[in-house]
Amino acid sequence: MSPAQHDAEVLIRTLREQGQRVTTGRRAIAEVVAANPDLSAEEIVGFVQRDHPEVHPSTVYRTLETLEEAGLVRHVHLGHGPARWQLADDPAHRLVCEGCGAVQLVSRVRFDEVRRQVEAEFGFAIAFGHFAMTGRCSTCR
Amino acid sequence: MSPAQHDAEVLIRTLREQGQRVTTGRRAIAEVVAANPDLSAEEIVGFVQRDHPEVHPSTVYRTLETLEEAGLVRHVHLGHGPARWQLADDPAHRLVCEGCGAVQLVSRVRFDEVRRQVEAEFGFAIAFGHFAMTGRCSTCR
DNA sequence: ACCCAGATGCGAGCAGCTCGCACGTAGCAG
DNA sequence: CTGCTACGTGCGAGCTGCTCGCATCTGGGT
Structure with a gap:
């Protein structure tokens, strides 16, 4: 089983443990998000509909919201345009270049010092x- | 003359120097933005229309775009919802609390150390x- | 006073979601 | 295995925050 498949399993299992129902659509959406970081909702719809054309876009939006409330995924804004979705435990932070649009992934732990510094000086915990x-x-x- | 009126004058003068035309609408929009930081475009429309009800919302959007291209104002996203507009030389950076929504203004120069640190470590100049x-x-x- | 590129009013259009409703199915009880 | 029901879904309308095309108007140079 690939790591992404494993992650998807964890999402699905956690959903069920929280008393949520597991449906074909939810399972497919979890798999797509686990396997492909930083997709937009619309792109997720595209991937999901390859195997499950009956899954409606609004279901994707609602499922992403459910997964986010469950603390399993999160969305991030990289610029103008749609939000991008990733696993909540994705360890990278995104630096987006305004010049070329390139997205640089940086391990979150490498910002710990900056976070500590800002917290000490301004009493504000940057998330x-x-x-x-x-x-x-x-x-x- | 209040500082805000002075700022508005500078905006208008710079526009004209760049070969742009100065209209009643543009003048009013510049005054509102200079006097009230962090308004949304729609709020700016409201303020402008008190004195100039004929100014159309689309004019406000276009003028803000023009002023931004001229490097005179900028917009910032404080969260979901509309962009907020401010003078380009506004010296404060915004910290938004996810809990209570409070916006903490912090002088930009106080982030110089953080900026230097990130630049040294990741080769990335945070704007x-x-x-x-x-x-x-x-x-x- | 005249001219015309550039600005405006107006309304349609668009991206990116969000919601209400009727139907369908997951998952539990028996 | 069957039935029940509340939760999830397909579908389409609606909403927010802009963006654009077009006809008209006007700032500002001559």
Whole structure:
């Protein structure tokens, strides 16, 4: 079993443990999100409908919301345009270049020092995640 | 003349210097943005239409775009919902609490150290601005 | 005072969701 | 294995926050 399949299993199992029903659509959506980080909802619809054309876009939106409330996935805004979905325990933070649009993945733990510093100085605990950080990558500077 | 009126004058003058036309609508929009940071486009429409009810919402959107291209204003996303507009030289960065929604203004220069650190480690120049930083304020933690 | 590129009012259109409703099915009780 | 029912779904309408095309108007140079 691939790591992504394993992740999807965990999502599905956790959903069931929380008293939620497991449907074909939910299972397919969990698999797609686990296997493909940073897809938009519309892209997820595309992947899901390859195998399950009957799954409606609104079901995808609602399922993503359910999974997010369950703390299993999260969405992040990389710029204008649709939100991007990923597993809640995705260990990377996104740096988006305003010049070329490139997305640089950086391990979250490498921001611990910055987080500590901001927390000490401003009493504010940054939750890197909901919005990407925008700026200029080394080649665009 | 209030500082905001002065700022508005600078905006208008710079527009004209860039070969753009100065209209009643543009003047009114510049004054509203200079006097009230972090308004949404729709709120700006409201303010402008008090004195100039003929100014159409689409004019406000287009003028904000023009002012942004001229480097005079910028928009920032504080969360879901409409963008918020401010003068490009607004010296504050926004920290938005995910718990209570409070917006904490922090002088940008106080992030210089963080910026330097991230640049040294990841080769990425963070442009605090287009997205606010989300997290938890001291009272919500 | 005249001219015309550029700005505006207006309304249609679009992206990205969100919601209400009727139907269908997961999952539990028996 | 069967039946029940509340939760999930397909479907389409609706909503927010812009964006655009077009005809008309006007700022500002001559």
